Amino acid sequence: DQQVKQNSPSLSVQEGRISILNCDYTNSMFDYFLWYKKYPAEGPTFLISISSIKDKNEDGRFTVFLNKSAKHLSLHIVPSQPGDSAVYFCAASGRSGGSNYKLTFGKGTLLTVNP
Amino acid sequence: KAGVTQTPRYLIKTRGQQVTLSCSPISGHRSVSWYQQTPGQGLQFLFEYFSETQRNKGNFPGRFSGRQFSNSRSEMNVSTLELGDSALYLCASSRRTGQGGDEQYFGPGTRLTVT
Numbered sequence: 001d002q003q004v005k006q007n008s009p010s011l012s013v014q015e016g017r018i019s020i021l022n023c024d025y026t027n028s029m030f031d032y033f034l035w036y037k038k039y040p041a042e043g044p045t046f047l048i049s050i051s052s053i054k055d056k057n058e059d060g061r062f063t064v065f066l067n068k069s070a071k072h073l074s075l076h077i078v079p080s081q082p083g084d085s086a087v088y089f090c091a092a093s094g095r096s097g098g099s100n101y102k103l104t105f106g107k108g109t110l111l112t113v114n115p
Numbered sequence: 116k117a118g119v120t121q122t123p124r125y126l127i128k129t130r131g132q133q134v135t136l137s138c139s140p141i142s143g144h145r146s147v148s149w150y151q152q153t154p155g156q157g158l159q160f161l162f163e164y165f166s167e168t169q170r171n172k173g174n175f176p177g178r179f180s181g182r183q184f185s186n187s188r189s190e191m192n193v194s195t196l197e198l199g200d201s202a203l204y205l206c207a208s209s210r211r212t213g214q215g216g217d218e219q220y221f222g223p224g225t226r227l228t229v230t
Contacts, residue, residue: 105159
């Protein structure tokens with residue numbers, strides 16, 4: 001039972017264009033969402049997060065949008081750069097069982113930014 | 116501020132052996148979580164410790180255990196290793212944000228290979 005889904009295993013964009021990575025979730029108890037970037041042989045690096053009380057959060061070139069009614073979030077990267085090429089994980093946490101410290105991850109999307 | 120450190124970075128063990136992995140969180144972070152990453156299953160939550168107590172646990176067999184020390188350093192142990200335990204084991208330390216969730220910062224991981 002996959003509670004966080006990233007349906008696109010890979011995405012390829014041109015340098016300078018927008019990258020849009022999508023994530024869907026099924027558990028309505030999730031109330032905090034995060035995006036991580038991961039290079040091979042390294043741990044995930046935190047990028048940006050959003051609380052369920054917001055529908056948008058922006059940090060430099062990265063913007064996360066949350067649509068609670070659709071249980072959908074997306075990460076926009078503008079403009080995309082070749083160094084952004086990595087696997088991007090969507091993660092969610094919530095007050096299930098009284099604890100919100102467990103992150104549930106999607107399976108990741110491999111982003112390739114072509115020069 | 117130093118990041119999350121994990122030792123060792125690489126480990127090769129034989130089926131049936133046991134292994135102990137170590138994690139030092141970011142200074143000031145009191146929560147430590149462990150995750151297993153495999154190509155097929157993605158990132159899966161193992162357990163989380165806070166103030167030397169296990170606060171949350173994932174769906175892994177009892178062969179997987181952990182502990183946290185008074186200085187917040189954590190160890191995880193896997194007994195009676197199986198071939199399927201080959202994975203990247205990631206440790207993350209957490210800080211509470213002001214937005215109702217926790218940001219987890221990951222170490223580089225320990226690559227365990229069971230032969």
